[in-house]
Amino acid sequence: MHDIKAIRDNPAAFDSGLARRGLEPVASQLLKIDAERRDHVQKLQDAQARRNAASKEIGEAMKTGDKARAEALKAEMGSIKDFIASGEAIERDIDQRLTAALAVIPNIPLDDVPDGKDxxxxxxxxxxxxxxxxxxxxxxxxxxxxxxxxxxxxxxxxxxxxxxxxxxxxxxxxxxxxxxxxxxxxxxxxxxxxxxxxxxxxxxxxxxxxxxxxxxxxxxxxxxxxxxxxxxxxxxxxxxxxxxxxxxxxxxxxxxxxxxxxxxxxxxxxxxxxxxxxxxxxxxxxxxxxxxxxxxxxxxxxxxxxxxxxxxxxxxxxxxxxxxxxxxxxxxxxxxxxxxxxxxxxxxxxxxxxxxxxxxxxxxxxxxxxxxxxxxxxxxxxxxxxxxxxxxxxxxxxxxxxxxxxxxxxxxxxxxxxxxxxxxxx
Structure with missing residues (x-):
């Protein structure tokens, strides 16, 4: 299995290694899935942070007797909870797609391995x-x-x-x-x-x-x-x-x-x-x-x-x-x-x-x-x-x-x- 971070840091070197094995470049496809995953993870983290903040705000609204504010925040919490639940399933799906793509790519040859077709x-x-x-x-x-x-x-x-x-x-x-x-x-x-x-x-x-x-x-x-x-x-x-x-x-x-x-x-x-x-x-x-x-x-x-x-x-x-x-x-x-x-x-x-x-x-x-x-x-x-x-x-x-x-x-x-x-x- 390849390290996606290493591919992210130097995609050209990764594709060059695959080329030595006679394979087409794949770094861009892998990094596209990786970017989708990272973007989605960031959205999940933002949602989780907002959920934590909203929870505190609900407590403060209840203390001050602002029921309307509390109910609005509870509704927001419900939608955030739904997003996180579905978002975690989406994250697992993206992870599986990235892992499946990486799993069929052969190892990269060392520099002193001779080049050849067969x-x-x-x-x-x-x-x-x-x-x-x-x-x-x-x-x-x-x-x-x-x-x-x-x-x-x-x-x-x-x-x-x-x-x-x-x-x-x-x-x-x-x-x-x-x-x-x-x-x-x-x-x-x-x-x-x-x-x-x-x-x-x-x-x-x-x-x-x-x-x-x-x-x-x-x-x-x-x-x-x-x-x-x-x-x-x-x-x-x-x-x-x-x-x-x-x-x-x-x-x-x-x-x-x-x-x-x-x-x-x-x-x-x-x-x-x-x-x-x-x-x-x-x-x-x-x-x-x-x-x-x-x-x-x-x-x-x-x-x-x-x-x-x-x-x-x-x-x-x-x-x-x-x-x-x-x-x-x-x-x-x-x-x-x-x-x-x-x-x-x-x-x-x-x-x-x-x-x-x-x-x-x-x-x-x-x-x-x-x-x-x-x-x-x-x-x-x-x-x-x-x-x-x-x-x-x-x-x-x-x-x-x-x-x-x-x-x-x-x-x-x-x-x-x-x-x-x-x-x-x-």
Missing amino acids: ETGNVEVRRWGVPPVYNYEPRQHFDIGEWLGLMDFEAAAKIAGARFVILKGQLARLERAVAQFMLDHQTGVNGYTEHYVPYMVNDAAMYGTGQLPKFAEDLFRTTDGRWLIPTAEVSLTNLVRESILEEKDLPLRLTAYTPCFRAEAGAAGRDTRGMIRQHQFSKVELVSITTPEQSREELERMTGAAESVLQALKLPYRVMRLCTGDMGFGSRMTYDLEVWLPGQNAYREISSCSVCGDFQARRMDARFKPADGKGTRYVHTLNGSGLAVGRTMVAILENYQNADGSVTIPEALRPYMGGAEQITRG
């Missing part, structure tokens, strides 16, 4: 690792999994439809191993605190992190009106909703392993085979709650925490700074980690780490009390994948595949796999 404008920051070389045509993960007899898309389709998978045996265990390793790594090495959180949330939680109202079609809703989380970011970030934290307690670093549910409404025809883009998948999410002064440094730290998992698994990747046309709705700056997939001969996204500034905090009313004790300020929020479990499995299957169809288990995961070194066809 993913072609993203900028590579660094690479790690060397993609493996094979003396045969490397297979994609779904061919490997199906050949092993441990990945079944047809059975999943019979049960749930397209974009689901059933993993069996050692691949099912590998999914569990990857998640457990990530949690242990993020808590033990990178200092995040593990949480178990709800997988279903209410409207306010989805609104707080920016999924509602704009992206309702990308979500799944239950029959009682709750929403299945698209990422644990929703549950974790909303832990500070309607809270006032102490500066000394920041930053908070939170993590959770959860299933994630996405309708993928805008992904028709994309990655229809395999585990890259599914309606249900698992992820270890990272969330940080910081002061404004800490948030940029925290973005680098969070990105490093996500990278450290790929390094521990020895999976080649690159870090991309997303351009203005490819960033998410609530982000001010985003780094994508793209892991190398030999079967696709391409780097594919496996994590996004974003700093949102106070964009989500305003929607959640999440604040902190500065150490000097002067007032309160909005916190800054960050979120990132640490990592997507399914896509990590995809990367492991493709990067650790062998000519005979088996898959070598990364050393870091072997303690979680009962010491096994390979996954072979049963």
Whole structure:
């Protein structure tokens, strides 16, 4: 959510930020509603002041026996009361219109975010690792999994439809191993605190992190009106909703392993085979709650925490700074980690780490009390994948595949796999 006062103070800067995202200027429309609201509020305040004054005047008229004056003032009081009652309803309506208009406007990118229309404008920051070389045509993960007899898309389709998978045996265990390793790594090495959180949330939680109202079609809703989380970011970030934290307690670093549910409404025809883009998948999410002064440094730290998992698994990747046309709705700056997939001969996204500034905090009313004790300020929020479990499995299957169809288990995961070194066809 944007600060209408900041827009009022510098509308040109606000429209300029939206232009970098390829959007039309809206400051004038917003300020028109804001001016209507402020004008109406002033009228209400004037009416309330007149009501208070008239009340005193009635008392004085009664004391002096001026009944005609008292009756006239009472009539005036009645009309003022009616105006205030209707005026408060009008004020709520104007507030709702302004909030609704602000709620669908994306965050403003930071100055050092590269400009661009789409993913072609993203900028590579660094690479790690060397993609493996094979003396045969490397297979994609779904061919490997199906050949092993441990990945079944047809059975999943019979049960749930397209974009689901059933993993069996050692691949099912590998999914569990990857998640457990990530949690242990993020808590033990990178200092995040593990949480178990709800997988279903209410409207306010989805609104707080920016999924509602704009992206309702990308979500799944239950029959009682709750929403299945698209990422644990929703549950974790909303832990500070309607809270006032102490500066000394920041930053908070939170993590959770959860299933994630996405309708993928805008992904028709994309990655229809395999585990890259599914309606249900698992992820270890990272969330940080910081002061404004800490948030940029925290973005680098969070990105490093996500990278450290790929390094521990020895999976080649690159870090991309997303351009203005490819960033998410609530982000001010985003780094994508793209892991190398030999079967696709391409780097594919496996994590996004974003700093949102106070964009989500305003929607959640999440604040902190500065150490000097002067007032309160909005916190800054960050979120990132640490990592997507399914896509990590995809990367492991493709990067650790062998000519005979088996898959070598990364050393870091072997303690979680009962010491096994390979996954072979049963």
